[in-house]
Amino acid sequence: MYDKTSDDRLYFSRRTAAESESPYAPPAEVVEEPSVTLETVKQDAEVKALITGARHMMEALRYTDHSERHTSLIAERAGYVLSALSFSKREVEIAKIAGYLHDIGNAISRPGHELIGAQLAYELLVRLGCDYADAILVATAIANHDEGVGQPVNAIAAAVILSDKSDVHRSRVNNLDGLDNFDIHDRVNYAVTHSELTIDTEAKTCHLRLTVDTAISTVSDYFEIFLSRMLMCRHAALFLGLTFNLIVNDVAMM
Incomplete structure (x- = not known):
């Protein structure tokens, strides 16, 4: 539930077993509607320019796709994760917005893009009329999404x-x-x-299922470049009271 600080919407804390089966279940009380919606964010001219700029930067650096395909998928998945765990409509919408904006810092620079993106996101969300607490949650998520520096702090x-x-x-x-x-x-x-990410609330597990064509790349190649990301997923799942499972070609790897 939320800590009862000056603004009890900013931080999540572990609930006792007596309060909930899930240690990170949302509070039972009704939470207000989101102050800004993902659709409003998507229609903003500044956001559109940042998404386009990030795509151009990553293409120039010959990175993998960081276009609206990626940002929209992350928004959808982030919303799905919290919705599956019965978080409030407001929290689900905040997660979608954070997912959609998480890579906008790449429009300026790849190194440090998570911190650049967090500042850009906070400022543009406040401009759009977003509640300060909600904007902080989005900025915090963006600042903590990249491997090497990020932590599942909420x-x-x-x-x-x-x-x-x-x-x-x-x-x-x-x-x-x-x-x-x-x-x-x-x-x-x-x-x-x-590639499919699913939540099993009864088993308290998060599954990432991949189908890999081993004629193109081996499973060991996958772990060579993505091990740190999978460990981040494990830590993030644990924060939500879940066990993370990686399943490649129907074989459990983690």
């Missing part, structure tokens, strides 16, 4: 981490030079033909 951040780090798929490959010219990141992403 439920919004945990949902964004799970959603972002689980997005591996051949549709993310921007390299048009052909399979023979793929680096390991292109090869691993291209080998993944199906």
Whole structure:
């Protein structure tokens, strides 16, 4: 539930077993409607420019896809994670917004994009009339989404981490030079033909199911570049009271 601070909507704390079966279940009381919606954010000219700028930057650096396909998927998955765990409508919408905006810092710079993005997101959300507490939650999630620096410091951040780090798929490959010219990141992403993130509330598990074409890339290649991301997913799932399972070609790997 929330800590009873000056604004009890900012921080999540562990509930006792007597209060809830899930240690990070949302409070039972009714929470107000979101102060800003994802659809409002999507229609904003500044947001559109930042999403486009981030895509151009990542294409120039020859990174995998960071277009609206990626941002929309992360928004959808982050909302799904909290909705499946019965968080409030407001918290689900905040998670969607954080997921959609999580990579806007790339429009300015890849190094430090998580902190740049957090500041940009906070300022534009306040401009759009977002409640300060909600804007802080979005900024905190963005600042903590990247491996090496990020931590699941609240439920919004945990949902964004799970959603972002689980997005591996051949549709993310921007390299048009052909399979023979793929680096390991292109090869691993291209080998993944199906990716699905699901929550089992009864078993208290989070499953990432991948179908990998091992003729293109081996499972060991996947772990070589994505192990740190999978560990982040494990920590994020634990924050939400879940066990993280990675299943590759119907074989449990984690």
